[in-house]
Amino acid sequence: MADGKEKSIDKATIELIDKAQRENISTVFSRADEIKPCPIGVEESCCKVCSMGPCRMPRSKKDEGKRRVGVCGATIDTVVARNFARKVAAGSASHSDHAREVVMTFLKVARGETQDFSIKDEIKLLEVALDFGITIEKRDVKDIAIELGEKALNEFGKQSGELAYANKAPLRRQEIWRKHSVMPRGIDREIVEVMHRTHMGVDQDYRHILQQAARAALADGWGGSMISTELQDIMFGTPVPVLGSINLGVLKEDHVNLVVHGHEPLLPEMLVVASRDPVIKELAEKAGAKGINLAGMCCSANEVLMRHGIACAGNFLQQELALITGAVELMTVDVQCQMQGLANVAECFHTRLITTSDRAMIEGAEHIEFHPEHGLDTAKKILAMAIENYPNRRHAVCIPNERQDMVAGFSHETITYLLGGLFRASYRPLNDNIANGRIRGVAGVVGCNNVRTKHDAAHLAMIKELIRNDVLVLTTGCSAMACGKAGLLTPEAAHTYAGSGLAEVCEAIGIPPVLHMGSCVDNSRILIAATAMVKEGGLGDDLSDLPVAGAAPEWMSEKAIAIGQYFVTSGIFTVFGTTWPTLGSDKVTEHLFGEYEDIYKGMWAYEEDPVKAAQLMIAHIDKKRKALGIDKARERVLYDMAMRRAMD
Numbered sequence: 001m002a003d004g005k006e007k008s009i010d011k012a013t014i015e016l017i018d019k020a021q022r023e024n025i026s027t028v029f030s031r032a033d034e035i036k037p038c039p040i041g042v043e044e045s046c047c048k049v050c051s052m053g054p055c056r057m058p059r060s061k062k063d064e065g066k067r068r069v070g071v072c073g074a075t076i077d078t079v080v081a082r083n084f085a086r087k088v089a090a091g092s093a094s095h096s097d098h099a100r101e102v103v104m105t106f107l108k109v110a111r112g113e114t115q116d117f118s119i120k121d122e123i124k125l126l127e128v129a130l131d132f133g134i135t136i137e138k139r140d141v142k143d144i145a146i147e148l149g150e151k152a153l154n155e156f157g158k159q160s161g162e163l164a165y166a167n168k169a170p171l172r173r174q175e176i177w178r179k180h181s182v183m184p185r186g187i188d189r190e191i192v193e194v195m196h197r198t199h200m201g202v203d204q205d206y207r208h209i210l211q212q213a214a215r216a217a218l219a220d221g222w223g224g225s226m227i228s229t230e231l232q233d234i235m236f237g238t239p240v241p242v243l244g245s246i247n248l249g250v251l252k253e254d255h256v257n258l259v260v261h262g263h264e265p266l267l268p269e270m271l272v273v274a275s276r277d278p279v280i281k282e283l284a285e286k287a288g289a290k291g292i293n294l295a296g297m298c299c300s301a302n303e304v305l306m307r308h309g310i311a312c313a314g315n316f317l318q319q320e321l322a323l324i325t326g327a328v329e330l331m332t333v334d335v336q337c338q339m340q341g342l343a344n345v346a347e348c349f350h351t352r353l354i355t356t357s358d359r360a361m362i363e364g365a366e367h368i369e370f371h372p373e374h375g376l377d378t379a380k381k382i383l384a385m386a387i388e389n390y391p392n393r394r395h396a397v398c399i400p401n402e403r404q405d406m407v408a409g410f411s412h413e414t415i416t417y418l419l420g421g422l423f424r425a426s427y428r429p430l431n432d433n434i435a436n437g438r439i440r441g442v443a444g445v446v447g448c449n450n451v452r453t454k455h456d457a458a459h460l461a462m463i464k465e466l467i468r469n470d471v472l473v474l475t476t477g478c479s480a481m482a483c484g485k486a487g488l489l490t491p492e493a494a495h496t497y498a499g500s501g502l503a504e505v506c507e508a509i510g511i512p513p514v515l516h517m518g519s520c521v522d523n524s525r526i527l528i529a530a531t532a533m534v535k536e537g538g539l540g541d542d543l544s545d546l547p548v549a550g551a552a553p554e555w556m557s558e559k560a561i562a563i564g565q566y567f568v569t570s571g572i573f574t575v576f577g578t579t580w581p582t583l584g585s586d587k588v589t590e591h592l593f594g595e596y597e598d599i600y601k602g603m604w605a606y607e608e609d610p611v612k613a614a615q616l617m618i619a620h621i622d623k624k625r626k627a628l629g630i631d632k633a634r635e636r637v638l639y640d641m642a643m644r645r646a647m648d
Ligand code: SF4
Pocket: 047, 048, 049, 050, 051, 052, 053, 054, 055, 069, 070, 071, 072, 073, 074, 079, 200, 201
C-alpha cells in the first residue's frame, strides 16, 4: 500500500493511515488499493434493472461504431440516463427522509410530546410560517408551530400543485421551471416517479428521463433540504458565527471521548445538553477522566459545531481513523456516510459503536434507538456507556497533534446581518461590491471526500484558486471541514490567501474569505443566499444571471449528484471532479453539459484538475459579469506559478 502522504494532504490523516498500515488494520484507504473501480461501472454503461441482464455496454475499442443496446433494445443513452436519474432519486430521498424525521420531531415538539426539545428561534418560526401562508397574527406560538409542522409534512405526500418553497425562488426562475414542466409537486411523488420511469420498459427517451431527474432534484433542494434546514434552525437555533476547532487533535487523552457521526442533528443536540449535566460530569470524574469530550464527524459535526461550537474530529475519510487513535470510547452513527468498516475498526479497539436510527443498523454494532419522546434519557444513557468504557482502553493512545481554529455558522440570516447590521440588514453591500469588482463573484464549493482522489487536496486547490481571484466561497459538508483544517475559515485567511479586492471586503466586515454555511442539507442556504442577491437588485432577475458557480471537486455520494442537479436546474453552472457518471453516453453528457444551458440557463461540467475547474468557474463568472455590463469594473490579474507559490 502507498504511504499516507499519497493518500491525503492532511498531517493527522497521514499519521493515522501509517499507523493503520503498521498495525494491519483495514481502512477505506487500504481497501481502495485492493479494489479497483469497475471500468464499465465508472462510465455507467451497465444496466441491471431487469433479470434479462445485467447488460454491459462498455465504450470499448472492440465495439467501436457498434450500436450499443441491451437485451430489451434499450440504448446506451437510456441506460446512462436511467442510472443518473436513479442517483438523483437516491440522493434526494436521503436528504428528504432526513427532513421527514426532522418534521416529525418538530411536530412532536410543537405538541409538547418530546423530552427537552423546544422552539429556540421564534422569529424564524414566524418567518417560515408566513412562507407557508400561515396566519400568525394573535395566535399562540404553539398553534402556529403545529400548523407549520402539518403543512411541512404535507409537502412530502402532495400529489399535485407546487411545492411551497419553490415559490421562494425568483419569479423568472419559477417561470422557467413551469415552462419546462419541472416544477416539483410533492417531494415523495417526484422521487417515486423517477423510480417508476426508470423501471424496465417505461420511460425510454433520455431527455424525458432527465427531465424527471430535474424535478426530483428540485424537490430536494427547494423541498426536503430546505424544510430540514429551516425547521432545524427553529428547533435548535439559527446558526451565528461561532469559534470552533477541527481535526483529530481535538480528541483528548484524559477525557471520555464520544464522537457523534452521521447527519440528523436530533441526538447530537441532546448529547450536547446531557454532556453539560453535573451528574454526568461527576460520573466521568469518578471513572478517572477529566471530563466528557464531545466531538463531531461528517455532517453531524457541522450541525453541532454551528450551533454550539462543539469541536469537529474530521470529515468523511477520517471516520475510521478517529477510532484508530485508540481514544474514542463511543461513536454514535445515525444515517448516511457511515462506513460499515467502522465495525471492524471498533473491534480492534475498546470503542463501542452505537447505531441510533430505526433506518440503519450495522452488523457488529450495538443498537440504541433514538426517539425524541425520551431524547434526554437516551442521550444520558449513551453518555453513561461511554464513561463506563473509559477504563477499558487497551491500546496506547495516539492522538495526532493537529487541530485548527475556525469560524463557522454563516447562515443566510447571519450574512444579512453582517452585511447591513440589525437595522439595515440587506445584501446591498455584497451586490455593490460585486458590481464594483472588488468581489468578482460567489462560488458554492461543497460535498464529500473521495478515496479515489487525494483527501482534501482538490477542495483546497480549487478554493484557494477561487479566493485568490476574488471569488467569495460559500462551503458546506466535508468541503467546509477541509477548509477548516487548512485554516481558510479564519478572518486572517483573507489577508493570506485572498485577492486584494476580496481581502479588502472581508477585512472591512470581519469575515473569512470562505464562509462555512453548514451541512449537506444546508446547501439550501446557498440557494437562499443566491435568491437574496437577485432580490436585492442590480445583478439580473434570475439566479442564472448572477456571477456565481458551484462545485463538488471530491464528490462520492448520490446526495452530491442530487445537489448538483438542483444547483444546475436552478440556473447555476456546476463543475464536478474525480469522476463523472454519464461518460458512457455522449448524448446524455452533451444534454447535461450543453443543452441544459438552453433549457435551465445552468449546466454541468466535469474537470478532474481542481485548478482548471476553478478557472472554468471564473470564466463563467466573468461571462455573467460581461452580460450584466459590470465587467469593466475590474481588471483581471492572472497569477503565474511564482505568485501562486508565494501565497501557498
Ligand atoms: S432493462 Fe434492458 S438493458 Fe436493462 S438489464 Fe433489462 S434487458 Fe438489459
